[in-house]
Amino acid sequence: MQDLIKRLAELYGPAGSEERVAVYIQESIRPVVHEVYTDPMGSVVAVKRGAADGKKIMLAAHMDEIGVMVTDIDEKGFLRFSNIGGISPFTLIGQRAEFADGTIGVFGFEKVDDMRDLKLNKMYIDIGASSKEEAAAKVNIGDSAVIHRECIVQGRRVIGKAMDNRIGCAVLIETARRLQDSPNEVYFVFTTQEEVGLRGARTAAYSVDPDYGIAVDVTATGDTPEAQRMAVSLGKGAAIKVKDNSVITHPVVRNLLIDTAKAKGIAYQMEVLEWGGTDAGSIHLTRSGVPTGAVSVPCRYVHTPSEMVDLDDVEACVQLLTAVLERPWQ
Incomplete structure (x- = not known):
């Protein structure tokens, strides 16, 4: 199994x-x-x-x-997103986002003076685009992404x-x-x-x-x-x-x-x-x-x-x- x-x-x-x-x-x-x-x-x-x-x-x-959905693309090509299901911003930092077509991005966040104030609206996904047009050629508003992670079996435990x-x-x-x-x-x-x-x-x-x-x-x-x-x-x-x-x-x-x-x-x-x-x-x-x-x-x-x-x-x-x-x- x-x-x-x-x-x-x-x-x-x-x-x-x-x-x-x-x-x-x-x-x-x-x-x-x-x-x-x-x-x-x-x-x-x-x-x-x-x-x-x-x-x-x-x-x-x-x-x-659970996952995220793109809500906006800014002029520099960074993607803003909302949650699909219960998801914490603290579990997303530095993780990779995977879109349906295989596009991969990285979850980043704006500068915050106190990490306790970190919310999803302070975060973005970086897919390596340098402009809004370049990003929009790969990802559309309303596209969904999940966290990109391998599933591993370690002894009797499964992690993924x-x-x-x-x-x-x-x-x-x-x-x-x-x-x-x-x-x-x-x-x-x-x-x-x-x-x-x-x-x-x-x-x-x-x-x-x-x-x-x-x-x-x-x-x-x-x-x-x-x-x-x-x-x-x-x-x-x-x-x-x-x-x-x-x-x-x-x-x-x-x-x-x-x-x-x-x-x-x-x-x-x-x-x-x-x-x-x-x-x-x-x-x-x-x-x-x-x-x-x-x-x-x-x-x-x-x-x-x-x-x-x-x-x-x-x-x-x-x-x-x-x-x-x-x-x-x-």
Whole structure:
């Protein structure tokens, strides 16, 4: 699965421009499902059919990553930009920006008397142009860029940009590969625009109309020096979500995940995230309501150019989802 993770993580795919990720996912999952299609919002839906009287279960992982969008080009060819999703100016200093056509720029910033005052509106992207005309020949207003970073595997740890949430996409693909027979009809949904408001999941869930939902995403950890207290660590297993700012997970789904992990001896930990949200926030509010849970991959340095996950946790997530989908849901 390491090659799959690396390929996914290094793809260009900011919110609203997930097409390359979608194509790769379709190619990867098509051989192991019965049907694959793309909905009007660009989300990829892969269906694995089970028993005729089985429950309809939707698994969701978002394809998009955080990034920036060009808002202006000044007379010297420097690009001003706004954020796509939650991004801190301090994580951008000196990083490289990658545009869809491969153009590379460097994030710079104006002189500030106090670094605490650094905001995105004090920053720019330098693509090496010497004039507005030269820059405009390469980049247009409204073009999006992501952080340019290689994904590396170091021991059992994976480090790279866009672990949030290409790692969740990898988990869904691998789960689909391992799931041989299920009494349920399973929808593996790879959603768009999660980073700007859980948008793809909202429309996909309305269309699929599932009986149950499970979001698969990253979550923060509390295992680094002087980190905010949180009972989630790298290497201790799949994180079964209890709550974040978008959802309180449904006890039926949450308990089924816990019971399955215990029965199969799969390493797990309980997650209470005091900020942020996932696609579960949209899924559970669809139509008249969908009982929804979430399985998370613990991740250090979320929304930075070097997010870190543990391969053992990834494996635990795949094992847990495969096992729970093999069970009949009452």
